Amino acid sequence: MFTASEHAGQAALSICEALLLAMNDSGLLPENEILGVLLDAAATHENADGTDLEKENHRAVADLIKAILVGGNSVRRS
Structure with a gap:
């Protein structure tokens, strides 16, 4: 069962x-910028500090x- x-x-x-x-569809951000946002977000979590449980999360x-x-x-890649 899922929680709230x-x-x-x-x-x-x-x-x-x-x-x-x-x-991306409206041309506000090109695909490479969106990929960069996702890579930055992943790196932030990979480098996060905290307790063992927090690091695992x-x-x-x-x-x-x-x-x-x-x-x-x-990203819709062609």
Whole structure:
């Protein structure tokens, strides 16, 4: 069973993905800039400090962002 926090996280991810796609479609941000945003976000989580549990959570977030990059979910690549 999912928690309210997990639902909020999924909603936030969907909203951000839609915003990135809209920015690309409207020409506000080119694909390389969107990829840079995702790479920066992943790097921030990969380099985060904290307790072992916090670091584990940050690594999981970084892994998810990298999976989005590999899968091309947030950018329509031609």
